[in-house]
Structure formats: C-alpha cells, structure tokens
Amino acid sequence: MINTEFVNLISAGLLIAAFSASVLNILAITVDRYLSLYNALTYHTERTVTFAYVILVLIWLVCVALGMLPVLGWNCLQDESTCSICRPVTKNNAALLAVSFLLIFALMMQLYLQICKIAFRHAQQIAVQHQFMATSHASSTTKGVSTLSVILGTFALCWIPFAMYSLVADSRYPMVYTYATVLPATCSSVINPIIYAFRNPDIQKSLWLACCGCVPSNFSLRPRTSSDV
Template sequence: MIVSLAAAVALSSGLNSSSGLEPFDSSSWGTSEDPTNSSAEPMVRTLPSDRTEPDISSSLGVQEVSPWDIALCVTGTLISCENALVIAVLFYTPTLRAPMFILIGSLAVADLLAGLGLILNFVFTYLVDSSVEFVTLMSVGLLISAFSASVLNILAITVDRYLSLYNALTYHTERTVTFTYVMVVFIWVSCLTLGLLPVLGWNCFEDESTCSVCRPVTKNNAVALAVTFLLVFALMMQLYLQICKIAFRHAQQIAVQHQFIAISTTKGVSTLSAILCAFGACWLPFAMYSIVADSTYPAIYTYATVLPATCCSVINPIIYAFRNPDIQKSLWMACCGCVPSFSLRPRTSSDV
C-alpha cells in the first residue's frame, strides 16, 4: 500500500515536471477542505451571477431608430394618403375615364405602392428580422418596381401631352382608351420585371463587394437604372421643349386671340419649367450618386439623396392631379357637395 502510494506520488511528480503543470494546491479551494463544497466563497467569485446579465441585455437590446428612416417612413405615409385620395376620386367619378385620367391613375397607383414600400421597409428594418434575405429582396423589389413605374408614367403623361398638341385635330379620335391601357400594361410589366431581378438572383448577397449604395442591388444594376433614368429625363426635356415650340406657334397663328393665348402660353411654359425643375431636383442627385458611389460610401450620403427622390412622389399628385379642374370639381363635390366657380374653367392645351 505504501509502495503503491509512493509510486503514484512519483508518477504525479514526473508528469508535473515533464508537462510543466503546477502541483495541485488544495488551498486554492478556499477555507473549506472539501473541493465539492459549492458554498465556498472563492467558487462563487469564479462564477459571478452578474457576468451573464450584460450579454443577455445586449442580445435583447432594441435597435436604435435612425432619424433618416423615420423621415422616409413619414414621407411614405404622406405619399400613400395623397395618392389614395387621387385613386378614390378617379374610381368613384365615372366621367374621369379619358386616356389622360387613366395615366394619372396609373401614376397614382405607382406612387401609392412607393409610399407603402417605404413604410414596409421601415417595418422590416425595425420590427421584423431584417437578416432574412427574402424579406429584404421583396422590400427592395417593391420599391424598384414602384419608383420605376412612377418615372415611366410621368414620361407617358409627357408623351400624351405632346401628342395632344402635335395632333390637336385628330388626337381625340386617334387616341383610344384601348391604346392607353396597352401602354399602361407595358409599363407595369416592365417595372415588375425590374423589381423581380433581385429576387431572381441579381443581388449582392454572395459578394458584398459588388453592392451598390442600395443593398442588395448590385453596382452594375444600379448604374444601369441610373443611366436609364437620365435618358428618360433627357427625353422629357426634349418633349417639353417641343411642346413649348408648338404652343408658341399656335399663339402666333391665332392673331385675334394673340394676347389671351400669349398669356396662357407664358403660364404653360412657366408650369413646364417648374415640372422639369422639380423632377430633376428630386431624382438627379440620387441618379448621379448611384453612378459614382458604392457600398463603401457613408450611408448618410445615400439617405441625403434618396429622401429628395421620394419627395417627387409627394409632388406628383399636386402637379398632375390636384391642379386638374375636373379632379378639383370632384374633390369639392366629395368634400362639401358644392362646386366653386373657379373649377369650372375649361382646360386649354397649354395647361400642364
């Protein structure tokens, strides 16, 4: 027995000396001689109860809300309310079924979806697990489709106004409702296809270095969309320039009503300038920034250019719907049952 104990001690001493381990010191267990005594004070110090509390609180902490996201959510709410009112007026007024009002209604639907997309993006960011890729892709796809449809519908309205002046005598006979519906369907099919591209794999989840300023859209796709917008804006400027030329030519041809037409034409040109300036001021900063920037740029620059772009959908109902005398008449009848005299003014070709 003594030999066995001595051998064990010798073996232990040999292992400690060869492996560099310190010999066991029973005094490290505290005042108690029983190592299994869980009530000893040193054992409590090695497993303090307050060490796990910060980890739990940090893992369950609430994400700080960005003021920029709040501003985008408020803008989305305003956009949704305005365009929902336009859609309701057009839907419940049977007389507003001309091609022009169909395009205005399509624009209102696009802006309404854009506003809802901004609200859902806020909800997905702070109230839903945003790490789920499908949620992010659906949110971004909705925003791409809605804002693309908004821009293309504005272009369609511009083309419609140009044709109404260029073919003033035959416009109402050649311009059919069926053709307008076909154009609207083409716009929405194209925009929905663009919105589905990130879902179908055109995203930067697999390679974060290819992300644009609007994750998960890739840099190449963002540049393509920005360049397309610049082309649309250039086409709109050319069409509005032609509209101004036609309006001035009409003013010169009608000598009897020269003074009245000149005043009306001047007002129309001023309105066209305001439309182009507002549209360019809203979208050009974001389009140019999307071309030159990538995901490594500070997020504040993206917010600072995206917010004005979303404000374009706030201005659209005012420019294209609420200024229309027929829509004004329907609004007044819906609100107070009366029609003010100023809303009964006939609409001329120079009114924009």
C-alpha cells in the same frame, strides 16, 4: 422565420418597381402631352381609353419585371464587395438604372422643349386668326408651360441627386448619404399630384366636389384648348 436576405431582395425589388413606375409614368404623360399638341386635330379620335389602359398595363408589366430582377439573381449576395448603395443590388446594375434614368430625363427635356414651341405656335396662330392678342389663350399657354417647368424642375431636383450618387457611391459609403438622396426621390410621386392639384382647374373642380359637394360661385372652368399642356 422569414429569411432576412429574401426580405432584402423583395424590398429592393419593390423599390426598383416603384421608382421605375414613377419615372415611366411621367415619361408617358410627357409623350402624351407632346402628341396631343403635335396631332391636335386627330388626337382625341386616335387615343382611346382602351389605348390608355394598354399603355398603363405595359408600364406596370415592365416595372414588375424590373422589380423581379433582384430575386432572379440580379443581386450581390454572393459578393458583398460589389454591392451598391441599395443593397443587395450590384453597383453595375445600379449604375445601369441611373444611366437609364438620365437618358429618360434627357428625352423628357427634349419633349418639353418641343411642347413649349408647339404651344406658343398655337397661341400665335390663334391670335393671328382673330386679328388680336387672344388674352385667354396666351394666359392658358403661359400657365401650361409654367406648370411643365415646375413639374420638370421638381422631377430633376428629386431624382438627379440619387441617380448621380448611385453612379459614384457603393455600399461602403455612409447610409445617411443614401437616405438623404433617396428620400427626395421617394417624395417625387407625392409632390407631382399636389402641383397638378394647385394648377389644374379640372382637378381643382374635382377636389371641390369631392370635399365640399359643390363648386365656388367664383370658380370658372374654361374649356380646354390645343394650347393646354
């Protein structure tokens, strides 16, 4: 029979690895978008496919390493009173993860603000160069910024309750509260692709081709610009 405590350690490790992957991947996307606007002229030559694969591998290595911590002794099996809401992770370790998440969220907020500033500045420069208000570019910028706002807002709504609850609660609190906060965080990785699918024309085209084998005649796929976020 498989040891129950070992199963709990593996489950906690998988949970930490999955949540870490969700947060770090969104952070990587945020940094990538910031760099694509900040270095718009040289971005596509500096950021190769190999570079993207290396970043993804590094992210998953970090996530796997974090997921291994409960098995390697990062647990409260020897002292049940120190357990967090995610047994067998200790309350101190859960608090450390929660604080790390909040710091990452603050970093993403700062990057998103910079992205908005750069995107609108690009739109203004395009309008000045053409000596009129470039409606398509302005619309693209507005839509891109609104998409980022939806992604960031959804991310905050899904994750902040769980992070804050991890800071104040422990294993003595009713499990129903833990499930109520952890469920939205679990759904965050499912919600984000849906948002992108409804707001990104490239993804919409891919979905039409995958599902129907064709693209509607009234579907227009505009070229991407440096204002796209």
